[in-house]
Amino acid sequence: MLNRRAVLASLAGAVSVALTSSACGKDSEGSSETRSEGGTVGIAMPTRSSERWLTDGKSVVENLKIQGYKTKLVYGDDDPKVQASQIEALVKQGVNALIIAAIDAKSLNGPLQQAADAKIPVISYDRLILGTENVDFYVSFDNEMVGRVQAHHIIKKLGLEDGEGPFNIELFAGSPDDNNTKYFYEGSMALLQPFLESKQLVVPSGQTRLEQMTTLRWDGPTAEKRMRSILAQWYGNRTVDAVLSPYDGISLGVISALNADGYGTDAKPLPVITGQDAELASIKSIIAGEQSQTVYKDVRELARTATEMVDDILSDRVPRVNNRSDYDNGVKNVPAHLLQPQNVDKANYDVLIQDGYYSVGELK
Structure with missing residues (x-):
């Protein structure tokens, strides 16, 4: 990983140009324009049909902006082939890192080999990518x-x-x-x-x-x-x-x-x-x-964990993980950082208001 990071460091200036909104097909959220020296992170989310994935995408983008990175967020709209082509396009555009929530966990071998050849680290987001050695870390809930x-x-x-x-x-x-x-x-x-x-x-x-x-x-x-x-x-x-x-x-x-x-x-x-x-x-x-x-599952916290991991990798720091043995993707044990979920029912749903996840007005 550190060798990969050294290569990326030398390329940082070359790939800091913002990605255009027309790239990679259907996308949202666009590229941030803050502190370009952080480089660009490609984010591939699976669908816009689920509320949570819209929240994930927005949260990842916002956290990366705060850390000084440009972003390119794309949604695969539940089509594995579309997502694969989006990731290939992000690789060709020279992103510094990839955060991927896979639609089909076994369909990304080709694009991820291209990422590895380009020395681009890959974080598997929430869903473990299977059957490839070219995934570096996994962030999810237990x-x-x-x-x-x-x-x-x-x-x-x-x-x-x-x-x-x-x-x-x-x-x-x-x-x-x-x-x-x-x-x-x-x-x-x-x-x-x-x-x-x-x-x-x-x-x-x-x-x-x-x-x-x-x-x-x-x-x-x-x-x-x-x-x-x-x-x-x-x-x-x-x-x-x-x-x-x-x-x-x-x-x-x-x-x-x-x-x-x-x-x-x-x-x-x-x-x-x-x-x-x-x-x-x-x-x-x-x-x-x-x-x-x-x-x-507070996906805002998941987004923070993923973006902190990206920042660690691109800053030549060792990312924080808490599980190195339980997430075998069929080729390797992928180092993981897991967060804890929480039960919510009618007796305690107000925790969502206390956490700022929803407002009182939204729940009326």
Whole structure:
């Protein structure tokens, strides 16, 4: 890494020119114009269809500006091929570093080889990039803990540790091409599996394997369609008591399907439904007594961690990490810095106001 940084230092003056807004296809936020001596950082985010990724992109740009860097922020709009071409374009334009939240964790070998050939360091942001040695660091939340937080909420709300049950539960997972999906699943199932084995939890659909419950691109309408199918096939004379959902967008899709099936009334209340990312629509749903829970991950802090890491690398300092052994991408153990997630439900959602994540007005 230090050799790579030495090369970059010698190139800093040559690549400090701002990237134009027309480069790399669809983008937002543009380039900053402050203190050009910091160089330029390319930022590749996966989608603009999710509120959290808009917040991530904005936060990364703002933090890099403060540290004196120019930026080029692009969104792949859920298309792995578009994202790959965007990264290739950023490499050709001579960015000093790349921060990448991959759409497809296994689709970036070519662009990242180009980055390595150009001595450009790569930080894998939130989603671990797989199958390449050309990723230098990983910043994320403790994703297995996210799954545990969701599972613990279900266990607590249903009283499973007090022997209550049996209850009917359906299981949803994230996108099959996102490595985080595996960690969320493993974390949640580590806690739920004993109750499945004891029959306190029953999955009427029988869909308990990860490949049966994934939701491509974390898409809410896709989750809604699957939930409607499950209800039609397996719940003619049954009631859903809980739904393990890994992400707020999926949760809202599930709620839509349940509402269409008559849930959400005093006679047929909604089940316990988990979520993740504390998106505004889901926080409002929690306040309204619909979605039960979400996992709050302050992505502003994640952005700060990533930008501090970039600054360390480009300043020839050793970046701070707290996990060197648990994130094997199939080629290497990627040094990681992990942040901790937090449970949010109707009892404590005001933490989002206290942290300045949302205002009181936004939650009305």
